[in-house]
Amino acid sequence: MARILITSAIPYINGIKHLGNLVGSQLPADLYARYQRSRGHEVLFLCATDEHGTPAELAAAKAGQPVDEFCAQMHAVQKEIAEGFRLSFDHFGRSSSARNRALTQHFAGRLADNGLIEEVSERQVFSIDDNRFLPDRYITGTCPNCGYTQARGDQCENCTKQLDPTDLIDPRSAISGSTRLEVRETKHLFLRQRALRDRLEAWIDSKTDWPVLTTSIAKKWLYDGDGLQDRGITRDLHWGVPVMRGDRPWPGMEGKVFYVWFDAPIEYIACAAEWADAHGYADSAWERWWRTDKGAEDVRYVQFMGKDNVPFHTLSFPATIMGSGEPWKLVDYIKSFNYLNYDGGQFSTSQGRGVFMDQALQVLPADYWRWWLLSHAPENSDAEFTWENFQASVNKDLADVLGNFVSRVTKFAATKLGDTVPGGGAPGPLETALIADLGARVREYEALMEAMEVRKAAAELRGIWVIGNEYLQAAAPWSAIKTDPARAEAIVRLALNLIRVYAILSQPFIPDAAQAMLAAMGSPDAQWPDHIGSALTALPPGHAFTVPENLFRKITDEERADWQTRFAGVRT
């Protein structure tokens, strides 16, 4: 039995995430976690909300709430939605937790002790009316290059020219519109990533099995221009982890907080501690997942994230861990995803474009979305969600291929042979062939799941469902029952067992339907079918089963058209 630590990129707190966010990290992470658990491995699957930073402060202000209350409320909302999607986190933590505060300060102290922190004085724009320093992109003005009046302080979106906020003509705060801006001196801490560059490079180079998307982004940052840059890890904000050197004050840094991208990855560790706290476990319980000197040397750590998160997970966070000089677990595998687009454009949280997680669940149960999203995961390139494709895939794959299979088997069995597994007949050549075919396919499915080939695994699973229908067609119990009832009983016995096996195999993708199938088969036992032949005799003659409600309903053309219209515009 292996021990597998799984983390999903932690969603930002400032709103409900859209389906693109979901499929890029939490959902495939859940797929993997569920699969590894069902294979009998010990899994710790962690996620949390990422709560610090300027956008959180602004979102709270907009909602008219203190930022801590806002975050607490949004955390609860995201937690509930995650449960709605059946995301099986062992713990859903908060980057604002006391555990993360202490760990973040601890890491900063260790880095400083090891000479990897540099204090740098910078000049930044301060908005007098907002009473805050403004990140470059929160300053707008007229582009000196093209005259565009809505240019941001980091880059003009119109002519794409890179800008410095002081380049802007008539600069103003993007938050309040105030023009009372001034440049002020401020001191910040920088993580000396340059000093760790060679170690990071060697480490990245050793990861030859990582997805191209992951390593190419990492190498771009390692080699681009002057190479890896030192990174500021503090900000002049009110909401965040206060800058401390371990448990001691940091002279000159009073009133400042750590940069959200410094504390957010540390939450992966802190979340494990939160998990232990929530269950009343000792520190050793979480340390055996994270400290290689305390039992984590045999842990395999896998991270899931969208491509925009890759630099922080391949460079910044590893630099933090390496630089600490302490035996923390480094990630073993990074599965990264491209973006999911929505009907010809991008999903957009800020513009409210696309389908958001709460809306999705109002329209259809989790399994429908899980199946479509995972079977179309943007692994090799950006993918696109359209309602036509969603309707076609869900109706065909779930309702027709799987749902109808369960329906036709259970209804035939119950109607013709009673409400228990029939005992007559014996397996023949068709059954032998099915078992051989299924066995080979399950082994392939296992290999794809192990490799996190999400789309291919979904296709293989679908193929596994299909052979059930092929078998029924060939065996034709509806004919056999007229001439050779014992033969029909043998067919039905196998088909009912097939439903149970399908439930187990399908559970990572569609957990609710899988549960319904197991319940209908009266089978609390969900042992992975290591041996197909014996797995297909798990339900013995005389075992009671029930006919379940249809597992999946079809999406009608009217519904599709309605949803298309409803989600075409901007979220209100």
Add this chain to the structure above:
RNA sequence: GGGCCUGUAGCUCAACGGUCAGAGCAGGGCGCUCAUAACGCCUUGGUUGGGGGUUCGAGUCCCUCCGGGCCUACCA
């Protein structure tokens, strides 16, 4: 500007440099009647974005052009 990814059948996607470029859906034909008008079998359909090159052999490697997307370090 630089970097990376991407372009394959009407649609969504596969194909360690090596049979005739495959699969699902959609389309066409046949079969079945247990089932959610579901299922099964057969089948139409591609000058692999254009052009050049390397190679015994290129969807795959190189050059170039065209199109789409992402990143570019102070949003997270």
